[in-house]
Amino acid sequence: MLERARILDAGDPLKDYRERFSVPEGVIYLDGNSLGCLPKATPGRLEQVVREEWGEGLIRSWNAAGWIELPTRIGAKIAPLIGAQPDEVIACDSTSVNLFKLISAALAMRPGRKVVLSEPGNFPTDLYMVDGLEKQGLATRRLAPRERIAEALDEDVALLMLTHVHYKSGAIFDMAALTKAAHEKGALVLWDLSHSGGALPVDLDACEADFAVGCGYKYLNGGPGAPAYAFVAERHLAAAQQPLTGWMGHAAPFAFSDDYAPAPGIEQVLCGTPPILGLAALEVGVDLVAEIGVERLYAKSQALSEFFRQCLSERGVDLDLVSPTEPDQCGSQLSFRHPDAYAICQALIARGVIGDFRDPDILRFGFAPAYLRFEDMAEAARHFAEVLESGEWQRDEFRERAAVT
Amino acid sequence: MLERARILDAGDPLKDYRERFSVPEGVIYLDGNSLGCLPKATPGRLEQVVREEWGEGLIRSWNAAGWIELPTRIGAKIAPLIGAQPDEVIACDSTSVNLFKLISAALAMRPGRKVVLSEPGNFPTDLYMVDGLEKQGLATRRLAPRERIAEALDEDVALLMLTHVHYKSGAIFDMAALTKAAHEKGALVLWDLSHSGGALPVDLDACEADFAVGCGYKYLNGGPGAPAYAFVAERHLAAAQQPLTGWMGHAAPFAFSDDYAPAPGIEQVLCGTPPILGLAALEVGVDLVAEIGVERLYAKSQALSEFFRQCLSERGVDLDLVSPTEPDQCGSQLSFRHPDAYAICQALIARGVIGDFRDPDILRFGFAPAYLRFEDMAEAARHFAEVLESGEWQRDEFRERAAVT
CATH class of the missing domain: 3.90.1150.10 (Aspartate Aminotransferase, domain 1)
Structure with missing residues (x-):
């Protein structure tokens, strides 16, 4: 053997x-699907970020070291791994927080519909994020076993939210077929790629997926609690409005105006100040996966x-x-x-x-x-x-x- | 001179x-109020987290290196800096995301009231986070100049949300007086301590403040985009419900149940997987400030x-x-x-x-x-x-x- x-x-x-x-x-x-191994290039890169960019460059590094661009730069590198365009993906926050943003955005795009459809036994945080919206009166959670998802789609469904590769079983959903089925009922689709991104080919754009989220610390080897990523199909960027309207998602964050105006592009998904240490480590992992x-x-x-x-x-x-x-x-x-x-x-x-x-x-x-x-x-x-x-x-x-x- | x-x-x-x-x-x-300097102990601690805890310990470090406790452990260390009990503070997410959680929690605790009162020219992200809730139909933003905040408090106000030390001018609000004035009208109070925590004495509990948030990368020297912190007064922990109901805020995150049940303590404020690199750096900064x-x-x-x-x-x-x-x-x-x-x-x-x-x-x-x-x-x-x-x-x-x- x-x-x-x-x-x-x-x-x-x-x-x-x-x-x-x-x-x-x-x-x-x-257990690389729970926490990916440490790329050998990561400690050196972090050392540079910490000692040079933070320690020496200090506040100047937001411009000089390109910190401000990290969310979009890394998003653009993740994009080809999941079949997206570079301007459709951004690295930020946690998978859970990004789920909240995009579930909310989808609900706002389907007024009159409140149902978020998923399967029982989906990764807990995906289901829980709908619970929070349900308590706010904004969503209704509906669960149907995976073999009956298609029949559970009806005119009340605002969003079909599924995890592409199941965290327990590894079973893969047919992304193209289910996205099509949802669209036929007028519903939008959000794919959780936590166990797909960097592990297997995904083609969001070819499937005409609407939204997606994914995890940075599994197959992307970004380190414990690495920032996650979010995908919004380009055709939705003008209409989508996510409710975590923090200053980094503003069209002009440094104008310091009192009123929120979303950035026109994928930056609208940002909320607070980007976590630079986590992003720097994530970029090394993403680069390595992209190379392979x-x-x-x-x-x-x-x-x-x-x-x-x-x-x-x-x-x-x-x-x-x-x-x-x-x-x-x-x-x-x-x-x-x-x-x-x-x-x-x-x-x-x-x-x-x-x-x-x-x-x-x-x-x-x-x-x-x-x-x-x-x-x-x-x-x-x-x-x-x-x-x-x-x-x-x-x-x-x-x-x-x-x-x- | x-x-x-x-x-x-x-x-x-x-x-x-x-x-x-x-x-x-x-x-x-x-500019330490924008990004604090690098503590000399930070690179070594990060090296240990990256090479030993992640590189060697891998997934085992969630238990063995105490990663899972970092949000509460660091929260408990920040607590005495802001006049809070150790079990009232947690380190997580960004200031913006924490604002959303706690503004939402306050609104849910004051049914029938929708107004969030603040001042024009407050730090943009604080105002913007109310915009997001306003678009969801959950909040109404009301702004009053700082000298007229007290008169703007009425029975429609669910939450008074102010930044303790103003980011532009440095002017300090009278936390005790304004908290009292808000409570007299039945409103709750959320203090943004981004320019106070680690810079000057704050006494949240003595003022009977309800909620607070603060920044990790200014006076706490946690590094660029460091995790932020959130405070919930102990008396509200049973009733408060924040809508970012991710798996880390669950009473039993590793039971992987389909339904959300909030943790009884301050952990209920958590959402996604904690950002370990950022938290480790933040802890060094907090320890140093606490020592001084x-x-x-x-x-x-x-x-x-x-x-x-x-x-x-x-x-x-x-x-x-x-x-x-x-x-x-x-x-x-x-x-x-x-x-x-x-x-x-x-x-x-x-x-x-x-x-x-x-x-x-x-x-x-x-x-x-x-x-x-x-x-x-x-x-x-x-x-x-x-x-x-x-x-x-x-x-x-x-x-x-x-x-x-």
Whole structure:
């Protein structure tokens, strides 16, 4: 198995990119879909931002070091990864905050309609952001199981809001078909690309998507709590109005007028002062992903995922797979259901195989292909088999829940 | 003048703190109220967060490095600087986003009232955030000049929202009196402490303030676009509901349930995933300010400000002062009105004296006392006089507006 893995690694066109990341010794990191690894170029760039741009340049760096342009500059770099135009994407705030902005903008564009349609089990923050709008009396949340989304679309639906690749299962929605179905009912569509952007090809513009958000700290390797991004289709920029009307979204932020007038372009999505340290780190990650290319990344993650399943199978590990079995219907991850998922996950982490537990019973393994080898798959499968066979996960230490799971 | 300054510096109880900051050679930095200087401890702490906690610890650092606690831990450290209890303050998002949360929470607590009362010329983002709520139909903005705020309070006012120290003039509102006046009319009060927190003593709890927000990158020295903070009086934590109901504000974020239930404590103000790089840098700045103490900081900034005025006066510079002349009615800054404020500001910057221009005609000098010397005041006054006398500010190069002014 290990031999086969090494042959695959030798022929891997992305094999040299592992060297561009800091991957800790003794760790097989299958959680790049929760927090991407540190690009080796990031500490140096941050050092420069902190010591030179902040320490020496001080306030002058807003102009001289181009800080003020970071949200649009990074947005323009993310755009080709998700099939958008450079002036349709901006890096700012958190995914949650951006959801609020764009859900609100969509509701305002569909007066008389209040329903935001999504699926139960969508990533919690997506659903929660609609709850907040519901309490304000501005939205009504409607949930329909994914196979019945299309029938739940009707003339009351202002917005269809879905996560392209499901965070638990990895299942991929048919973006083109669902966007079309929503438009046919007069609804707008918002795609959450948190588990897609930088992992697999997305074509927002070809699908005629209206809005999208995505995460900076997963496949884009922007660091813990990195700024997120937001997409507004160019055709909506004139009409869309998001309610977080902070000074950075103003048409003339430094005129210091009393009244708000939105910037004509994608800057209208900005709210407060951009977080420069986070943006600088995010840019390094985005540059690296753009250099490798999402097509190659996805092809390799599919191959890694397929090989991991083979290895598990050859070791006789037969678990309840909750991810789609067709590789092209699944994102860069595999998830399994097990009643003791939490303890098994902890036992694997103790062996250096870092996967993810998702309440209540999901073991999730992400395959961030820029820094993973086929060898890691073979070894992870071996550890997994050994943990299950030995029953070591039954130890008390692996059952005690931490604050963050 | 310089001699007197050196005597004052020798007797300054805060003189050793300058060494704790990176102050660029040849720069007199009078803009710490726009972006605070870099604490020397910050690059090392960030290096640790990036290389060790992110690079080596990866996802484990949410628990092992205490990332998940950063918003409340830093909030608890900011609390004593603003007269709050540790469990009333949290560090998160931007000032603008926090304004939206708390304005909305206040409106929801005063059903039947929609007016948010503020003053014209308040910091733009504060006014703009009400515009967004107005467009959503949730708020009505009312502006009254500062001397007539009290009379503008009536039974329609849900919230009085003011900036404690004015960003342009430095004028201080009487927090206790205005809070009391608002409460007598049944209104709630939100104080923006962006130019107060870490600069001068604030006593939110003694004034019975309801809500507050503040900035992390000015007097708290948290770095460009640092996370902001939010205060909710403990008595409101059970009733307040803010609409940015992201997963980090949930009572059990890692239960991944479909329905939102706010955390019982100040964590309810959180929305998305906390920005760890920004928070780590902010904590260093907050620790340093807490170590020095706001009482000592304000005493010194008043003395610096007074000495700067004396130096200007002795040099025959007689400009239109827009700041209050009584030191205890003014924050840590002095502002002057001049029709050519922009060009003069640029000419001073070219000499290494970094002040601030505020549209249309304000020259603003901030006295962040942790790293400024009386010598800097004497020298800044000399440069100021020379720039005015020589007319060098009339050069073309000083008139061309940059993106950020």
